[in-house]
Amino acid sequence: MVKLNRFIQFNDETIDANLLLLYERLGRALADADYLELTERKLFEFQPKEGIVSISVFWRHRSQEFIHAGRLSDVYLLTAGFWKHFSVSDWLRFRSRYESHPLQKFAEELLLMLEEFRLMDAVEKERPGTSKAFLIRRQLLLSFHRDRLLSNSNKAFIADALLNQLFITLHEGLLTDTHTIEWNLPISQIMMIAGYATDAKTTSEMALLAERIVFMVEELIENDLVHQYYAVGDAISEKTTVFHYHEGMSDAEKGEEEPKETVEEIFRTWHRESESESGVHLEYELEHGRAGRGDGSSSTEGNENAEIQETGKGQSEGNVSSKWSDEERTLPGKKSNRKTAGHDFGKEHVNVVYEEQAIEAVRDDTNMDKLLNWREKQKPHVRSFVEEMKKRIELKEDARRNRLMKGRLSTNLTTLLVDERPRPFYRKNIPSEKLDAVFGLLVDGSASMMDKLDETKKAVLLFHDVLRKLSVQHEISSYFEDANYASKDIQPNMFGLMHTFEDRQKDDGLTILSFETNEDNRDGFAIRWMTRRLLVRTEKHKFLLVFSDGEPSAFGYDRNGILDTREAVLEAEKKGVSVIHLFLSSEEPTEDQRALFSMMFGNKSASSQSVEQFTDQTLRILRKLLTIVVG
Structure with missing residues (x-):
């Protein structure tokens, strides 16, 4: 789980998870696509196939104001501009026309640049609050294209230099100096010709301007673009806009094979398909046969005496066993408790298969000696802590409920004279000796x-x-992913239950000492799993503690693990479950590590300077949380 430092520092950079979630929610609101x-x-x-929009790394390494404004402008353009106002059919016609042209990349990126110019203006008029972000975007991009203009012209990259010059002209006007x-x-x-872009209102009009410019330079420029400036149109192709069905399906689902007109329609179609089905349709063309009708021409008469050559079994879970160890598969009388995560635990965990198993x-003798020895050393701390909490409960001031129809008579009897229906009685609330809290670890x-x-x-003990001494219900579980059998299609995960809610006050000290380490960890998934178990509890205060030693690491989870964990924490907090993190390390965490934990868990992350302090930090966390419960 501990992350190794990469050779190139840039590869270690991560965007703030809170900010990325902010941009994501803004994009969902603008596009009306949750x-x-x-x-x-x-x-x-x-x-479109993954349902993802991406902002650019171009805005990094600047002042916070410029970074934020640049990223906002990307979100505005993607979800309020190209989303509804970019004509997919016009784009496809333009791409097909220049498919084998020597200046293909120049032509395509020129049109996208013209569309960016048009859509910035359109979004700004529709939503005036976006003007500040677009102003900063123009400033930064103009500076970038000026620098690239000189560099590309010196290197004789004429197509690149012309694109740089056209961007400057579009945003500064026809008086731009072109004689340098x-x-x-x-x-x-x-x-x-570029100046006419200010009057263009549609993608088709911009395509005509791009065609005129390409026609003027195609005999004069030998080489196409060397660098790439726009990728917004790369994923919008025939494969993503037209869905291919079996021949027998064209009538049954008439209209579905037609090209989509907007980016929004493409995304919604792919989302609808990915919700209703699972598997290879996310990577290949869609091939359907849901409503087809056979004509019986290829049927074969049955033969009751025929030998059985092949058997099949329903439900895909039956094939999951091949991904687990031989020892697990051959245990006599063992029933499989494996469950599929599906879409219930987030998109990152669609292919997760998990099992809950008691340790x-x-x-x-070794475990018994350790248990007696550790408990003897911890006994004074446990006893003093429990006594402290009980005193806090006893000293809690009794709350009075006034204005009741029956109970103790109040000393203030003016209500008998003033109120039409006097209620002069009160009662004292007797504080409960039982703490109204539940914990998941x-x-x-x-x-x-x-x-x-x-x-x-x-620390867990x-x-x-x-x-246990305070009679507080709690559940303790380890979590890991079996890296040996994890693949793109399936990621086996295991929860090792050391103590469950059903165990109540049972002493599971030996079970805790029997816990062993395994492979990878999928933190966001584990947090969602424990959150679900806590939400069915009736206690008022719900706490989820996470003991870990670094960032998430699992199959296909390295890139998005931090963001997914942060999202899982926010989801839990929103549902009333407080998530607290304790960083377990043999040495004091670095500033980068602290920033990472803060990114994932907010301000509810604690750490220790050495392994000897794990128990002290655990006790400190419990003291703070139980103080909240006592009130």
């Missing part, structure tokens, strides 16, 4: 926990003993 997801890539673009570069092109006429207590079961396993067990 399924949209947002990532950061080299250039801002669409990914010796153009072997009719540059004045080209700039004049078997190892009752050997998730313990990272990844391999990186091996060097601090004993200290972790001590202290947590268990304190809550």
